[in-house]
Amino acid sequence: MKQMLYILALLAATAAPAPAQSEAFCALRDPVRQIYHIYPGADAHRSIVRSVGPKARDEVAGQLPFGLHFNELGKHTLYVAAKEGMPIGLIHVRSEVGRWGLMEIAWALDLDLRVRDFTFQRCRSRQRRKLAAESFRSQLRGKSLTDLKGLLKDEGKLAKGLRAPRGTEELATALVRSAMKTIVVTQSVWKADLKILRLLDEGLRGFEGGASVQPVKQPYTKDVLSKLRGSLAGNGSVFDRTTVTVLRVRNRAKKQIGTVVRTEWAIGDDRIVLLWRIGMDGTLRGVRAGGAAKLKAEFKALEGRALDSFEDCASPTELAAVEVLTLSAVHARE
Numbered sequence: 001m002k003q004m005l006y007i008l009a010l011l012a013a014t015a016a017p018a019p020a021q022s023e024a025f026c027a028l029r030d031p032v033r034q035i036y037h038i039y040p041g042a043d044a045h046r047s048i049v050r051s052v053g054p055k056a057r058d059e060v061a062g063q064l065p066f067g068l069h070f071n072e073l074g075k076h077t078l079y080v081a082a083k084e085g086m087p088i089g090l091i092h093v094r095s096e097v098g099r100w101g102l103m104e105i106a107w108a109l110d111l112d113l114r115v116r117d118f119t120f121q122r123c124r125s126r127q128r129r130k131l132a133a134e135s136f137r138s139q140l141r142g143k144s145l146t147d148l149k150g151l152l153k154d155e156g157k158l159a160k161g162l163r164a165p166r167g168t169e170e171l172a173t174a175l176v177r178s179a180m181k182t183i184v185v186t187q188s189v190w191k192a193d194l195k196i197l198r199l200l201d202e203g204l205r206g207f208e209g210g211a212s213v214q215p216v217k218q219p220y221t222k223d224v225l226s227k228l229r230g231s232l233a234g235n236g237s238v239f240d241r242t243t244v245t246v247l248r249v250r251n252r253a254k255k256q257i258g259t260v261v262r263t264e265w266a267i268g269d270d271r272i273v274l275l276w277r278i279g280m281d282g283t284l285r286g287v288r289a290g291g292a293a294k295l296k297a298e299f300k301a302l303e304g305r306a307l308d309s310f311e312d313c314a315s316p317t318e319l320a321a322v323e324v325l326t327l328s329a330v331h332a333r334e
Helices: 002-012 031-038 054-063 128-132 134-140 145-149 169-189 191-206 222-229 293-300 316-331
Strands: 044-052 074-083 086-098 101-109 115-122 212-215 245-250 256-267 270-279 284-289
Touching: 031 044, 031 074, 031 086, 031 101, 031 115, 044 169, 054 169, 074 169, 086 169, 086 191, 101 169, 115 128, 115 134, 115 169, 128 134, 128 169, 134 169, 145 169, 169 191, 191 212, 191 245, 191 256, 191 270, 191 284, 222 316, 245 316, 256 316, 270 316, 284 293, 284 316, 293 316
Parallel strands: none
Antiparallel strands: 044 074, 074 086, 086 101, 101 115, 212 245, 245 256, 256 270, 270 284
16 A cells, blocks of 8 residues: 555646656666656656566566576666556666677556557667667557567567668567566566556546546455455455555545556455446446456446346356445445
8 A cells, every 4th residue: 555655646746856866777868868768648657667586587487488688687777657646658668788898778658568669779880770760660669578478589680570671670589589578577666667657547547537546445344344245246356455455546536536456356366356347326337357358348248237237147257247336336435
């Protein structure tokens, strides 16, 4: 909760310099110019410094066919570009060692860690201009980690899916590897921060007029627990309560206009993240679900329903909706 309030406070202040938390390796050399060039609509930016250590190195080794170099460890900075207090994108600088020496790339990512753009911060190769051209950069935009993996063959060479100018293949391969490492490291090291930023984004974008959010300190009050014990949730809770976050969304007049609930749900050995949006009329406005397409479709089918429509519910997804709508109903009137 303290971390959430800290990040919300940082993003609430606009047009101010990023806090100098500590010196970090591989940071932007000119944050103001570079951030506002990549995100021209931003009116503020903040930096979150974290240590990239053995855990992140193991994550990279477990997900990718290559690892982190020793000089890629240490303190690093994730930059958050914001507009009117709302996060609109990320920038993370990573390094890659090649025969041209140390190369530094500033990667712009969206909140779902897809590539938005990139710029070379340091690169001695003469081929960098060809890869910095729009014709090449456009091929990487919107790419997820899975998409990027498809651009490299098993032996680490470029696949046919990426059109690199002749003579730039080696540099293009290093660039794709850098993008993949950037995504894995960002997800590993800034996992808790991304959770908060995505919640904030879901709340402010999901409700017209949304201007601020207020985290609920104690989601499972006595009133909530009492209602759940008498509901179709059976044992009183579908979710691990320690993973549940509730945000009240308010307009500029400080009036609550909706609720966002984040939950984690266990499906076999997997845990998926669910982001629920509930209107003040008690209807489920939307739900974003990870996992398989079939599961996403099941949650999508719940949209538009209210708590009183689940009297005869039996499916696991419906039971999950009952718990979320109960949480929202209680915290919408407090």
